[in-house]
Amino acid sequence: MDFDLTREQRRRGEELDAAVRERLGDSRPSTSDEQVTRERWRVAAELGLTGLCLPAGLGGQGLGALDTALCLETFGRACPDTGLVFGVAAHLLACAVAIRDFATPELAARLLPGLADGSLVAANAITEDEAGSDVASLTAKAVPDGDGYLLTGEKSFASNAPIADLFVTYAVTEPAAGFLGTSGFVVGRDLPGVHIGPPMAKMGLHGCPAGRLTMSGTPVPATHLLGEPGQGGAIFQHSMGWERACLFAIYLGLMAEQLDRCVRHARSRRQFGRRIGEYQAVAHSISAMRLRLESARLLLYRACRHMDQGRADVTEISLAKVAVSEAAVANGLAAMQVFGGSGYLTETGIEAQLRDALPSRVFSGTNEIHLSIVARGTGL
Incomplete structure (x- = not known):
């Protein structure tokens, strides 16, 4: 198995990361504001994020599940407004995919261009x-x-x-x-x-x-x-397959950015005359954060890859969903501990990452539901 990204995937990710940081990486809202949300949606659409897996002939990029997930991971890493990232992903995967695959050709031709360019929000x-x-x-x-x-x-x-x-x-x-x-x-x-x-x-x-x-x-x-x-029922499960496999990539991005911040903080923050990263308790906590992130990433990439190959596996998708969401919450708690009192301040954004991670264990089917799916897939 080849675990490396292609040159095209790396190029796309680097360009998207730079564009998102330049145009959306400045702030995150503290409350829902419709005017601000619509403006940020417009920017996300201009970057092609609202039409990643929609047909190229109807305004989308025509990407498969893995490449869609990779773009959403980059979006989640570069944009501090995880709510915006989640909203765009839900629009694309839970709604546009259902229209792409099940609407009449006439309805799809009428709606998909607007869904792809963000002029229609679903x-x-x-x-x-x-x-x-x-x-x-x-x-x-x-x-x-x-x-x-x-x-x-x-x-x-x-x-x-x-x-x-x-x-x-x-x-x-x-x-x-x-x-x-x-x-x-x-x-x-x-x-x-x-x-x-x-x-x-x-x-x-x-x-x-x-x-x-x-x-x-x-x-x-x-x-x-x-x-x-x-x-x-079948249409909903189909769209949820895309959502559960691809949307949770946004939390891979969040965790990657979070991990980098923890490493930088542990290198610079000093207590008792030493950098806190030199203390085993802190170093091991950050190592565990990386372990959870990389394990979850591999499960999600596998689920997406198999979707692209036409052999989607609901057990694999559920495993990935649970792994990513549990890792996002655990890493959010660990990051709070690494940052200590400053992590509790809204200005650092660490507490917000934890709040944004918590619902991932509930939406797209609770983790308890997914563990039952895994149990059935295991033969129980």
Whole structure:
């Protein structure tokens, strides 16, 4: 096996790193601000990040899963606004991928250029108050009505919702069919009966506003159905495969930047007449940070590589998701300890990295759910 990146992958990463640091590496928001978020989205789009894996003929870069992950890793490393990075990745992987692979050719041709250039922002709306991990228990309904459907229901925790132009959402079309009774739809923000709630107050990821989507008899044309009726569950799992494999690369980037900062701090900070990096307790903690980062990176790269080869493995994807998210939280805690009291100050950004890492254990399926997937894949 060859673990080296190609010359093209290295060149792309170096150029993207420099561009992101120059244009987005100056600050991170302390709260959600729609105007600031939209402006930073515009910059990310100009750098090609909103269309990484979308068809080149429709404005994207046409990258595969591994190259998409590599770009998102660079984005996560160079941009201190992890919320923005997360929002762009969610737009691309949970929404645009579903439209790319399951929308009618006409709808895809109409929407993908805007999704690729960032003029359209997408939000994935599947989670409900009583259907988080248990997505088979959705209560949103889609009732046939003439040449389309009427959608009714309320979604929560929809990332990008307050600024979204369209939603990829899921509703029950055949209640008695279980998994095969859910369908996917593209719902425009301006359709009748659509209401978007205000940004939710969150612990972190402030650059990605999240909100609720309410649909009250919203008319959605049949041309906005994704795939076939009843295919929603499979479409969601497909897009989640891309999200779980590629989105978590942003945390590889965050951890890489965090590790570099800890090393620099341990070299410069002195206590009791010595650099703190000379103390075994600190040195071993930083070594463990590197171990967690590099182990998680290899698992994620493998999952993405196998996706590109047409042999995606849900167990491998779950292993990567759990490894990266657990490492991000553990490394965030370790970084706080290395920096000591200064790590608790907002001006250093160390505490923010920890806050941004914590939800990674919950979104895209809780780690408990993924460990159950791994258990089944192990033969239990």
